[in-house]
Amino acid sequence: MTTYYRDPDVWITSAGVRMSGRDLRLDDLIQVWHTRGRRSWGTIAGRGAVAVAILTPVVVGLFGIAVALVIDASTTTTIALVGGGVLIGLAAAPLADVLLERIDRSYDRGSRVREIWARTPSGDLLLLSTPDAARFGRIYRALQRALEPAGRR
Numbered sequence: 001m002t003t004y005y006r007d008p009d010v011w012i013t014s015a016g017v018r019m020s021g022r023d024l025r026l027d028d029l030i031q032v033w034h035t036r037g038r039r040s041w042g043t044i045a046g047r048g049a050v051a052v053a054i055l056t057p058v059v060v061g062l063f064g065i066a067v068a069l070v071i072d073a074s075t076t077t078t079i080a081l082v083g084g085g086v087l088i089g090l091a092a093a094p095l096a097d098v099l100l101e102r103i104d105r106s107y108d109r110g111s112r113v114r115e116i117w118a119r120t121p122s123g124d125l126l127l128l129s130t131p132d133a134a135r136f137g138r139i140y141r142a143l144q145r146a147l148e149p150a151g152r153r
Contacts, residue, residue, distance in 0.1 A: 005142030007135075010128065012142045019116070019127040026146060030119045032127075034140055037113035040131070044111055050103050054096045061089025108134045116140060 002014040011018040016025045064085030068078045110133030118125050130136050 002146075004146050005139055010139055012139070012146050014146060017127070017143065017146070022125070022127070024118070024120065024125075028120050029147065030121070032116065032118045032143060032147060034136075035115045035117065037115070040111045040113075043106060043109075047103055047106055050099045050106075054092060054099050057092040057095060058089050061085040061087075061092075064088060108132075110134075110136075116143065 003012070004014070005012040009019070014026070016023060017029070018024075062085065065082050068081030068085065071078075073081070109131060112133075113129055113131050114133065114136040115126060115130075116128040116136075116139065118127050128136070128139060130139075
């Protein structure tokens with residue numbers, strides 16, 4: 001018996017499938033397909049908020065430099081404002097690294113719920129519903145490999 005995929009909730013082998021607490025033999029799966037749900041606008045808005053958070057220190061730093069160059073202040077004050085603006089702008093680098101990692105994980109998870117359905121002799125069954133795009137892809141590909149004619153003996 002070959003195991004194609006295994007995690008705490010899903011187990012796909014050359015003999016059968018365990019998903020959503022159901023054990024099914026591969027021979028019971030007449031047809032398997034997937035669907036995508038509606039886009040989650042909350043996820044997309046969260047990505048936009050993270051982008052704004054990345055740009056905020058840069059904008060504040062540029063504003064500080066612009067103020068330093070526009071106002072008629074002493075040389076010491078102008079240098080302090082420009083230096084402060086540069087330091088605030090540079091603070092964006094470590095912040096951006098953390099926030100860009102968060103955006104990457106958001107794209108890995110995806111912005112839609114994905115479902116795997118199967119037609120069985122007893123009717124259509126929802127095998128899996130997950131918002132995690134990467135996990136969905138691994139599971140669906142493993143299910144395809146298990147159902148390939150060479151894998152079914």
